[in-house]
Amino acid sequence: MHARTTPLAREAVLCAAAAAFLASLLVWLGPPGTDFAAHAYQRTAFLQHGFALWNNFWYAGRYSFVTYSLIYYPLAALIGIKLLAVATVSIAALAFAVVLGREWGPTARWSSWTFAVVWAGVVLSGAFPFALGAALALLAIWALQTGSRWKFGALAALTAAASPLAFLLLALVLAGIGVGRWREGRKLLVPAAIIVAMGGTEAVLWRLFADGGRYPFSWEELLAGCVFCLLGAALTWRVEGARPLRWLFVLYLGANLAAFAIPSSLGENVDRLRYVAVPVAVLALSLRHWRPLPVAVVSLGLAASWNLTPLAFSLVNTSQDPASAQAYWHPAIAYLHRHLSPSYRVEAVDTAGHWDAVYLPRAGIPLARGWFRQNDYPQNRLLYSDDGFGQTAYLRWLRSLGVRYVVLTDAPPDYSARDEAKLLKSGKSGLTTVLRTSA
Template structure:
């Protein structure tokens, strides 16, 4: 990308960029401190606190059946959030993005980008309502990387691109889309392509290695309706930029983004619908597209703008409505249930919480030392917890799932529920689940699972003695093969016997004799290399 603005416009550009940044900061701060918490804030509250207390522990037993932390989501965001605070970091990320967007757009399109820049400052601040703060940080770094590329500051570009990836792999993918569009639109010289290509390729290799070494196996849903809306945005953008010379880069953005969307829909992965997050900038992109063609013909331009506005604002408005009506965001809402569970829950079991719209149980219960079968990451639900998404969820399949997950108690709140929890709530409230209520408070009912199955089961009696984020200590009554209802990782180390992956993705122990066994999560070069090569790992005590 090259600057189209003459040197004399430097001061007006700086003034425009500062105005946009200040406007974005003001709107974002108002939403962060005066508005309801965003949809994803519960996860950030818990994981930032987890980082502050334990540092970079890369495994967490208290969400789902155990999962990798930080390394598969964001390496940069949680240390930064622990340092600055979640709200301040969100406002700083959004203000920085508005500053960089204004500079990049004004250098590329000049005065035609003015209203696009100002609209970006307003609508991008709405990301606060979604709570997608790692993505907001990654997007700010991506825009700074584009600014550096415009300025031919190649080393700075490479550094910012790497930081973008460390903050948010989704933001990095969208940055790659933009870089590909610029390359196709500009056909730059080979020398200008080398560093961006090498940087992106190197980071892509790192991502592939991390994906292999820390396998998750989950997938994020991507509905056909969301795909249709995103594709319509691209197709409309392509049509409106056709034969508009000044919009050549924009046209290629729409062209490149379209197959990326389709690929994310067709290939199940943890990316899924997250690829559609360019929608948070749909309004400024639409305004820029229409400004470059001087809003002609106006009826078509007006329809296109309304459609972009709807696609941009609809999820933010939904997030605002959910957050404003969610009493579960208050820690006091969960206090009675936490007190009951801390008194009655044996360490051999987990707790299932019927998920609320804001997922606040994923913050407050694990923080109180209570392991739960679900968490915040939607992609972790598939395929293991997909039974909860079944419209025909029945008592037999539900209780069977609870037993497989070693659940002793189920918590049913009266707060607005996540869409995946409504069938589960109907089953419990209707009395058809076979679970009996054992505790009630003003807002919460706790049910006991009949004949629950413990975390460790096998040929002899087994009992968990200690259960924390990265360690599990238990006793076994005799030699034999035991199922441990904790997700398998090649980095588990055992004090006695041998462990390996079970057929259901859980951990299996071959115990040579009765006694106490400790399982610890410990990184190691040998299991990492074996996992990278696709070889099965069996870990034995030394």
């Protein structure tokens, strides 16, 4: 037994080391991820106020932590965002290699290595609570493979506490295993009961702390997710040993369709599995021995496109962002400290890096927005209007949120702020310029 497990352990450790090395390069030498600003502020809020259920500095007030991540921000406060990101990426690579090695043996080797390389790129997205949840979910599956049900239960609970989205994907993976191996159903009764219990707990929390938010889900993203699922199901159909993977594709297709049809805070986030599309595709193709080769090459290319597109977008849009420097915001903060009444809020025209959501509330300035896309709906739906908006609608929206000042920068705007920035620059917004600064 020792001789058989040693190569797998060595392979898993090497994958973990490679993932840690690549993630370190990206997190310390690369640009901050798209969501980095959100976590930087939430970590600050935790350090300043502890585990507060309500935050009055984003979105005219919102619930924080309780329905998003219960354990990520305490951990980030303890060891820092970047170090925690590298650790979670490394642990995930280790667990992924072990899980696949135990299930499929040497056939899964290239999938494990592609995971180590591709998953390191998740730091470019800034989806750090999800990355933590994914690492815990993989550890939970590993525990289930060893027959340790109570360890699985503890890790599943930690997954839900780290990221409800990662917990959802864990539930889908286990459902795929259950359907693919229905003859072994009795062995999965306890894990299934644990998942149902944790899912019920999450549902109660979402009911108690409901915010009515909705995350958008475009037709284009739905189509991409469906193509991935259908292609994956086709590639694994009637392939020996691929039944759990096949049913995962089928169930994931159903989850995509449900998330698109039912407006919720999940929305397009259900497609987060795209961050491992390449290693999953490599696994599916390896199980069928890469035959036929032309189909395998095209399939891998499509998976790579779906996997890498959001990471490339983040890399391009967060590089050389002048608004990421704290000094950039000092003139606006100084003016607002002198003139803003506690009875009013500020609307900061959102930038591509969303750093307005960090530096202004960190300075004690409450915002009409922040950086949590779900909370823009329905409260700030006006900014996402396909037909644009004019002075009357814009002023009505500002007044409804108690906004006294609007901050417009020369940094690239978020796509939701382009019409707003255009209106303000046109001089037809109905607002008076009170301060101009040079960055």
